[in-house]
Amino acid sequence: MKDETTLQSIGDSLVNIQEDVTFNLIETAIDAGFSPLEIIENGLSPGMLAVGDHFERGEMFLPQVMMAATLMGKCVTSLNEKMAENEASEKKGVIVLGTVEGDVHDIGKNIVKVLLNVNGFDVHDVGRDALLEKFVEKAKEVNADIIASSALMTGTMEAMGDLETALKDAGIRGSVKTIVGGAPVTQYWADKIGADAYAENAGEAVQKAVELMRA
Numbered sequence: 001m002k003d004e005t006t007l008q009s010i011g012d013s014l015v016n017i018q019e020d021v022t023f024n025l026i027e028t029a030i031d032a033g034f035s036p037l038e039i040i041e042n043g044l045s046p047g048m049l050a051v052g053d054h055f056e057r058g059e060m061f062l063p064q065v066m067m068a069a070t071l072m073g074k075c076v077t078s079l080n081e082k083m084a085e086n087e088a089s090e091k092k093g094v095i096v097l098g099t100v101e102g103d104v105h106d107i108g109k110n111i112v113k114v115l116l117n118v119n120g121f122d123v124h125d126v127g128r129d130a131l132l133e134k135f136v137e138k139a140k141e142v143n144a145d146i147i148a149s150s151a152l153m154t155g156t157m158e159a160m161g162d163l164e165t166a167l168k169d170a171g172i173r174g175s176v177k178t179i180v181g182g183a184p185v186t187q188y189w190a191d192k193i194g195a196d197a198y199a200e201n202a203g204e205a206v207q208k209a210v211e212l213m214r215a
């Protein structure tokens with residue numbers, strides 16, 4: 001039976017960095033019928049945000065945040081493998097995805113990648129702290145339909161605007177669509193820099209990417 005408290009416990013075990021407990025609870029949740037996405041969005045992600053709150057209040061320190069982030073990454077990788085089994089065979093479009101220059105946050109980006117992949121997009125990940133040129137070169141190389149960029153810090157969001165300029169300078173802005181996301185990013189910001197779309201979370205990112213392919 002699906003018991004929501006299992007998801008809550010997954011989040012709590014992430015906050016407490018109890019790796020074995022987290023993995024056991026994930027197995028319990030899968031056996032109970034929760035999908036990998038439900039576990040990520042409603043168990044692990046709220047846990048990671050709670051880690052952020054503890055950090056802001058001085059109740060957790062950077063090394064602990066890093067350990068929680070590493071554990072979250074391992075969980076997402078393992079759940080990704082489970083989702084990959086159901087991967088759509090027909091490709092919906094080609095996406096270049098990365099976290100912008102100066103920003104090493106990639107947990108959210110990796111979740112977005114997993115969801116785009118399982119929903120039929122061919123995703124080329126340029127990683128984190130990725131130079132603008134890397135986005136542009138990869139987009140040319142793979143003939144990208146969409147460029148998706150992530151930023152988790154107010155300071156690094158600026159690079160998303162620079163990416164728009166770099167794509168224009170490279171002469172490919174007309175042939176690719178752009179989508180932006182990450183905690184501090186908003187629709188207002190997307191409009192301001194001239195991006196084609198914004199999504200608040202990974203599920204919405206897929207929805208917007210599908211819409212961009214139709215536009």
Ligand code: B12
Nearest residue numbers: 052069103104105106107108150153154181182183201202
């Ligand atoms: C984990 C974490 C870290 C980890 C990152 C590990 C990793 N591999 O990612 C570590 C410990 C390394 C880290 C380092 C730092 N961090 Co930090 N970190 C966080 C924390 C706690 C959680 C972020 C996270 O993973 N959230 C969970 C994921 C699932 O959510 P998400 O990323 O928002 O992604 C979702 C959506 O936004 C969206 N999305 C994300 N990307 C994209 C992309 C597209 C295209 C789309 C459509 C959607 C989309 O979908 C995702 C899934 O639903 C946040 C706190 C917070 N409240 O955000 C601080 C936070 C982001 N960090 C912060 C800071 C300041 C730093 C450091 C400078 C700390 C320091 N003093 O050294 C360094 C940065 C170094 C650098 N140059 O980048 C600040 C940023 C403040 C600001 N507004 O500028 C925050 C907000 C904490 C704070 N309140 O101070 N950090």
